[in-house]
Ligand SMILES: Cc1cc2nc3c(=O)[nH]c(=O)nc-3n(C[C@H](O)[C@H](O)[C@H](O)COP(=O)(O)OP(=O)(O)OC[C@H]3O[C@@H](n4cnc5c(N)ncnc54)[C@H](O)[C@@H]3O)c2cc1C
């Protein structure tokens with residue numbers, strides 16, 4: 001089975017944020033990058049699917065040339081190949097434009113199951129996976145916490161506000177992964193050595209312009225300074241008083 | 251007036267609050283609202299939707315099972331038919347599942363989890379958080395239709411006292427993904443994303459069994475859900491669905507009570523836009539106090555029972 005996983009390079013969670021000089025972007029000077037958290041779960045599930053059904057796993061990212069670093073790390077964990085759709089403005093690419101580029105690549109690859117993170121932790125769009133599936137006319141299950149893929153079809157579970165849904169779907173399919181689906185493995189030394197010299201080609205893609213137009217970017221207003229109402233259980237009446245009369249939330 | 255189509259979720263005809271807020275968001279941006287509902291009892295939602303400002307309710311009936319891709323095509327067909335300028339859904343699990351597909355069917359982009367929507371000279375502009383709330387962006391879309399999901403607990407549901415015209419249509423049934431079963435949550439248990447009050451616990455609660463104290467507090471509030479830090483979810487003390495933070499859920503309740511949670515940046519990313527934040531922590535230097543409106547320095551295991559008792563008494567006297 002041809003299996004793929006899409007990963008995105010995002011700023012590390014401790015990144016210090018400054019607004020860019022144009023007031024419409026982030027100043028990325030000093031950012032360090034990593035693969036988005038849910039993408040680790042996506043690649044892990046791709047590798048497990050291969051281990052169960054046979055086939056091979058391709059890791060795909062749209063990003064700068066340097067994003068081959070994250071691709072290689074996932075190859076060290078057990079993905080078979082990878083590529084970078086080269087784009088220095090990847091961070092500003094909107095969900096539609098990203099989805100169109102990935103859909104083009106996945107159709108060419110002939111993938112049958114493709115794993116995405118449920119969201120990328122930079123813009124939190126939670127959109128690219130289901131958009132890719134829709135452009136390709138494939139099935140899609142989002143936010144998956146349990147999965148069983150078989151030949152031609154599969155079932156997945158996802159958690160909603162109401163409970164847990166069981167979804168049955170046909171292949172080809174897009175699965176977006178949630179926390180709890182699996183525990184991603186770490187690369188071991190043997191894996192790291194094995195992929196050290198493997199080529200990770202840079203590819204071009206159909207570059208559809210963004211529709212999202214940023215008007216302005218600001219830092220959030222700092223929260224009003226709070227106060228300690230007291231110590232221990234004795235402070236409970238003071239807290240309730242403040243919540244009722246000052247905050248008006250009780 | 252511009253037409254805005256809103257996908258509305260409901261339980262047997264009772265619209266969920268996040269969807270009513272979404273209708274409110276569309277109205278406050280100057281839209282005339284057409285609501286799309288589907289599933290058993292959908293027509294019964296019409297009265298409540300009219301009362302909250304929808305002028306028209308399109309009911310898609312006849313599908314035995316929910317399919318997000320079929321539903322997305324139905325929603326997109328309403329948008330096209332009416333020449334609507336925007337499509338909105340609440341940023342719930344179902345809304346986030348359907349809205350991106352609607353965007354792709356319409357071949358437009360999506361703005362996710364927005365916290366403000368306004369009509370400007372050049373169309374609609376939305377505000378949303380980037381990098382877990384470290385930056386706030388205001389955006390528009392050059393696409394023909396603005397597709398967006400609205401963050402729960404941010405927009406106000408409006409009581410307009412109106413009524414809605416009902417249009418019935420047949421739902422598409424050729425979905426490629428179909429929900430075959432729903433295992434309902436324990437009755438009365440609110441989801442952390444929806445609840446107006448969230449009481450969340452961290453490693454400071456010391457042991458999984460102590461979360462009973464947190465459940466008691468949630469029950470005393472009556473409209474509260476329990477949440478958790480990643481540390482206790484990873485430890486297996488609490489289910490994944492309760493995790494608040496950058497790699498969990500983003501919540502914005504009226505009141506967020508953080509108990510024994512240090513306030514790591516990744517946790518703050520998921521709750522810093524809560525209206526009022528209370529922190530209970532034995533360490534006066536814990537970073538959570540930097541974002542808290544009110545704090546109690548003390549042992550959670552001692553403060554929680556006292557707080558639960560006091561909240562119960564307060565509720566009983568009203
Ligand atoms: C990529 C990444 C993503 C992450 N995503 C998330 C996320 O989504 N959500 C999240 O929460 N975290 C996330 N984290 C983890 C985060 O960095 C913290 O490790 C985590 O939030 C800590 O959980 P905690 O506050 O429960 O535990 P600790 O940091 O151990 O804090 C426990 C607190 O309890 C207090 N305490 C101890 N005993 C008591 C007592 N008896 N009474 C009262 N207070 C007491 C202590 O003073 C301390 O402040 C992420 C980390 C990374 C690297």
Ligand SMILES: Nc1ncnc2c1ncn2[C@@H]1O[C@H](COP(=O)(O)O)[C@@H](O)[C@H]1O
Nearest residue numbers: 006008062116117119120125126127128
């Ligand atoms: N630039 C990108 N390159 C490859 N995959 C991406 C890219 N952007 C998003 N994705 C995939 O889509 C998922 C959801 O991203 P988003 O919709 O932006 O939150 C991510 O977890 C990735 O799997």
